[in-house]
Amino acid sequence: RHFNIALIPGDGIGPEVVAEGVNVLKAIEELDSGLTFSFTAFPWGCEYYLEHGRMMEEDGIDKLRKFDAIYLGAVGYPGVPDHISLRELLLRIRKTFDQYVNLRPISLLDPSLTPLKDKTEKDIDMLVIRENSEGEYAGAGDRLFKGNPEEVVLQTGVFSRKGTDRIIRYAYEEARRSNRTLTSISKGNALNYSMVFWDEVFEEIGKEYPDVTTYSYLVDAASLYFVTDPERFEVVVTSNLFGDIVTDIGAGITGGLGLATGANIHPEKKYPSMFEPVHGSAPDIAGKGMANPIAAIWSVSQMLDFFGEEKWGQAVLDTIKEMIGETEYLTPDLEGNAATSEVGDQFVKKLSKK
Amino acid sequence: RHFNIALIPGDGIGPEVVAEGVNVLKAIEELDSGLTFSFTAFPWGCEYYLEHGRMMEEDGIDKLRKFDAIYLGAVGYPGVPDHISLRELLLRIRKTFDQYVNLRPISLLDPSLTPLKDKTEKDIDMLVIRENSEGEYAGAGDRLFKGNPEEVVLQTGVFSRKGTDRIIRYAYEEARRSNRTLTSISKGNALNYSMVFWDEVFEEIGKEYPDVTTYSYLVDAASLYFVTDPERFEVVVTSNLFGDIVTDIGAGITGGLGLATGANIHPEKKYPSMFEPVHGSAPDIAGKGMANPIAAIWSVSQMLDFFGEEKWGQAVLDTIKEMIGETEYLTPDLEGNAATSEVGDQFVKKLSKK
Numbered sequence: 258r259h260f261n262i263a264l265i266p267g268d269g270i271g272p273e274v275v276a277e278g279v280n281v282l283k284a285i286e287e288l289d290s291g292l293t294f295s296f297t298a299f300p301w302g303c304e305y306y307l308e309h310g311r312m313m314e315e316d317g318i319d320k321l322r323k324f325d326a327i328y329l330g331a332v333g334y335p336g337v338p339d340h341i342s343l344r345e346l347l348l349r350i351r352k353t354f355d356q357y358v359n360l361r362p363i364s365l366l367d368p369s370l371t372p373l374k375d376k377t378e379k380d381i382d383m384l385v386i387r388e389n390s391e392g393e394y395a396g397a398g399d400r401l402f403k404g405n406p407e408e409v410v411l412q413t414g415v416f417s418r419k420g421t422d423r424i425i426r427y428a429y430e431e432a433r434r435s436n437r438t439l440t441s442i443s444k445g446n447a448l449n450y451s452m453v454f455w456d457e458v459f460e461e462i463g464k465e466y467p468d469v470t471t472y473s474y475l476v477d478a479a480s481l482y483f484v485t486d487p488e489r490f491e492v493v494v495t496s497n498l499f500g501d502i503v504t505d506i507g508a509g510i511t512g513g514l515g516l517a518t519g520a521n522i523h524p525e526k527k528y529p530s531m532f533e534p535v536h537g538s539a540p541d542i543a544g545k546g547m548a549n550p551i552a553a554i555w556s557v558s559q560m561l562d563f564f565g566e567e568k569w570g571q572a573v574l575d576t577i578k579e580m581i582g583e584t585e586y587l588t589p590d591l592e593g594n595a596a597t598s599e600v601g602d603q604f605v606k607k608l609s610k611k
Numbered sequence: 612r613h614f615n616i617a618l619i620p621g622d623g624i625g626p627e628v629v630a631e632g633v634n635v636l637k638a639i640e641e642l643d644s645g646l647t648f649s650f651t652a653f654p655w656g657c658e659y660y661l662e663h664g665r666m667m668e669e670d671g672i673d674k675l676r677k678f679d680a681i682y683l684g685a686v687g688y689p690g691v692p693d694h695i696s697l698r699e700l701l702l703r704i705r706k707t708f709d710q711y712v713n714l715r716p717i718s719l720l721d722p723s724l725t726p727l728k729d730k731t732e733k734d735i736d737m738l739v740i741r742e743n744s745e746g747e748y749a750g751a752g753d754r755l756f757k758g759n760p761e762e763v764v765l766q767t768g769v770f771s772r773k774g775t776d777r778i779i780r781y782a783y784e785e786a787r788r789s790n791r792t793l794t795s796i797s798k799g800n801a802l803n804y805s806m807v808f809w810d811e812v813f814e815e816i817g818k819e820y821p822d823v824t825t826y827s828y829l830v831d832a833a834s835l836y837f838v839t840d841p842e843r844f845e846v847v848v849t850s851n852l853f854g855d856i857v858t859d860i861g862a863g864i865t866g867g868l869g870l871a872t873g874a875n876i877h878p879e880k881k882y883p884s885m886f887e888p889v890h891g892s893a894p895d896i897a898g899k900g901m902a903n904p905i906a907a908i909w910s911v912s913q914m915l916d917f918f919g920e921e922k923w924g925q926a927v928l929d930t931i932k933e934m935i936g937e938t939e940y941l942t943p944d945l946e947g948n949a950a951t952s953e954v955g956d957q958f959v960k961k962l963s964k965k
């Protein structure tokens with residue numbers, strides 16, 4: 258089994274955490290004689306932008322097309338407006354390669370990690386399935402009468418039948434497969450077109466899955482329950498923007514962005530999928546060896562699952578769980594004082610002993 | 612001083628909690644010989660809808676126009692779609708009376724109320740100022756090719772210069788007046804028209820307020836910080852939808868919706884303002900005397916402040932704080948076993964002793 262992986266380390270702490278993830282993959286190569294990876298790095302991101310006036314090469318998308326997976330660190334840097342850096346690299350890849358499923362596990366690895374009273378691993382263990390290709394992120398809009406008192410700015414969310422059907426169907430399949438409940442998060446009482454439609458589709462497709470127990474929450478109520486009753490959620494399906502928000506609340510209740518991963522999946526495998534930690538480029542701590550690489554390593558676990566190497570995906574996740582117990586090998590965000598590379602080295606050591 | 616108050620008790624638990632709020636106002640009348648209120652109740656809501664096919668009388672808006680304030684309980688009931696019941700009553704009033712400021716205090720009254728570890732009253736004490744008249748809630752959109760594979764649904768957020776300017780300016784004024792920091796919550800990295808514009812206006816108007824310390828967070832990061840670092844926030848300004856979401860997280864970290872209030876203000880006083888608990892109609896517990904009236908009573912405090920009766924507004928808030936210590940007079944959502952009316956009676960007793 259051989260997999261070609263494109264690396265986009267990106268900005269800020271991106272390169273530091275991707276380096277550790279790559280080390281994990283290399284360790285697995287050593288441990289499994291039947292498994293090999295090749296890595297090709299692309300120097301794209303905000304520094305590239307400042308030099309070349311674009312976030313990636315002109316034929317960047319074509320260059321990525323042939324890979325089995327893209328492993329991305331982080332994008333964003335002071336001096337380049339976010340709506341350029343993110344939209345022209347991260348969001349562009351998600352969209353062009355039709356990575357319409359964003360899989361974000363929200364699992365508490367240890368009770369010490371949550372800021373919530375009285376919650377344990379059993380209470381916080383869900384998978385958020387975020388629509389990742391359209392909706393509020395469609396980028397459609399206009400700005401009229403700029404600078405005049407009557408100026409008006411329009412931002413249009415675009416929810417297609419195809420796009421809504423497929424993500425909701427994916428979620429029902431996942432709930433059925435894993436025998437879990439499915440919760441839809443929407444906002445039909447205020448967003449009278451998009452979310453009324455979303456709710457309709459959720460109900461309609463549900464008829465084909467009578468074995469799946471479903472719930473439907475308003476995004477405001479769901480956000481509250483993430484904090485007070487996270488045990489309500491097992492598989493969650495939601496729109497692009499709402500998924501962005503609730504998964505950050507999810508990160509908040511499970512130990513922060515240093516532990517949050519996301520897989521951007523194109524399930525039909527016509528295009529590469531992308532794996533990335535949810536955190537940003539954190540320019541304030543970049544280059545200091547302080548970045549927590551665990552989210553990026555968790556992304557490697559998701560990538561291995563996606564490759565069909567679930568045994569290794571699970572081994573990586575199990576090793577992450579073991580690591581959490583040992584403060585001396587954790588970064589400052591988790592109350593430790595290890596450097597990024599020390600965490601990575603210790604991780605590889607532990608994994609190799611399995 | 613005399614104030615005319617329109618009551619819209621609405622659905623579910625609405626009438627039960629409004630009754631307690633009215634009792635508080637009547638008690639204040641007794642205590643302050645210079646202050647009187649008149650109350651006019653309107654039977655609008657979902658039952659009214661089922662009978663008459665509309666949520667309020669045809670000239671309902673005109674009937675409300677002459678009041679100093681509207682005191683609303685809750686809207687929504689099984690059998691009437693939320694996007695009808697809410698949009699044609701609650702949201703219609705907010706919009707028609709140009710109640711463009713939604714003031715939502717998020718204050719922890721007692722450490723026992725928060726689900727967060729190690730947070731006290733000092734850590735959670737902010738005022739969220741939510742845009743309340745346009746933005747994502749504009750209701751603009753379309754549904755094309757209905758039922759066909761190429762079906763597409765559009766939902767357009769409308770951000771006017773006037774609407775954005777005035778809410779942001781209101782927030783700067785409040786931050787300056789109260790000598791607090793001001794945090795804007797937006798999402799410019801993905802919502803490339805509306806939120807880029809929002810950020811611009813926030814920065815522009817900020818130039819007139821060099822004395823106000825400002826922060827600007829993405830809505831995903833802000834949602835996370837509400838859970839992990841609520842002490843970052845003092846005065847917060849945000850859009851209609853984001854305000855809806857973050858104030859529910861705020862309710863989550865301060866004891867739930869039974870303690871969350873919102874004032875829908877038209878500052879220029881050309882139209883009536885509206886005061887309401889943030890919670891919904893909770894049909895599951897309606898009529899059982901289980902509803903927590905404290906949010907609705909807190910709305911009375913906001914109403915009194917708005918009337919310029921800050922002394923009474925503060926007295927009501929102080930009494931709420933005293934109540935929290937005494938579980939025997941709290942409803943089940945706060946671990947007590949008192950009925951709605953017992954909470955109200957005890958409240959009036961305490962207030963009268965002041």
Ligand SMILES: CC(C)[C@H](C(=O)O)[C@@H](O)C(=O)O
Pocket residue numbers: 343347348501519535800801831
């Ligand atoms: C960086 C940003 C555009 C992105 C998003 O909003 O999707 C990020 O917050 C995420 O959650 O992956």
Ligand SMILES: CC(C)[C@H](C(=O)O)[C@@H](O)C(=O)O
Pocket residue numbers: 446447477697701702855873889
């Ligand atoms: C009921 C609903 C339309 C309303 C809103 O979304 O504004 C409510 O959630 C609120 O926060 O006041």
